[in-house]
Amino acid sequence: DTAVSQTPKYLVTQMGNDKSIKCEQNLGHDTMYWYKQDSKKFLKIMFSYNNKELIINETVPNRFSPKSPDKAHLNLHINSLELGDSAVYFCASSFKGDQPQHFGDGTRLSIL
């Protein structure tokens, strides 16, 4: 019954590795997002995506790439992980791009 679900909940890996985080929403929403939340609880949008448009925050390194196999899924792939990538990553969705978002429970990524 979870509206926005992310896997895994925790991800511990070494610098230089490539990893993916999966996100699925069962709300029938058209728009999905990825956010990064740092240790100070600051949430920063990384991507927003609907069937027609991918909007990338220009500050996001190109090591991060969103992949959407269909409207209900938006996965996040990260290449060559760095120490500064350690954070909690939240997936979210909304009915349209100007509506409130429903967030997943987050994936805590720790880079060793």
Added chain:
Amino acid sequence: EDKVVQSPLSLVVHEGDTVTLNCSYEVTNFRSLLWYKQEKKAPTFLFMLTSSGIEKKSGRLSSILDKKELFSILNITATQTGDSAVYLCAVQPNTGNQFYFGTGTSLTVIP
């Protein structure tokens, strides 16, 4: 550069107190301001404000927007320990799907 500033950064109160959380913003072509509550995991939506002077209310929580002075407040009356959380303010401009979040206010309610 667009930005959102929340104050105070943290707040400790006793049960039954009333608190006011502040959010000021500088955003080009404002569309909406949203409040979220974040406990241990996912932020959960509280209010979305688009018009000045119209109070949104849900139980003991209420919020209002001032588009002239570019700020919003979130009020919580008769606080309970379950109100302990980080309260996040986000602002959306009129273009694209961008949302700018503040750093949040951490509220702790002591029994």
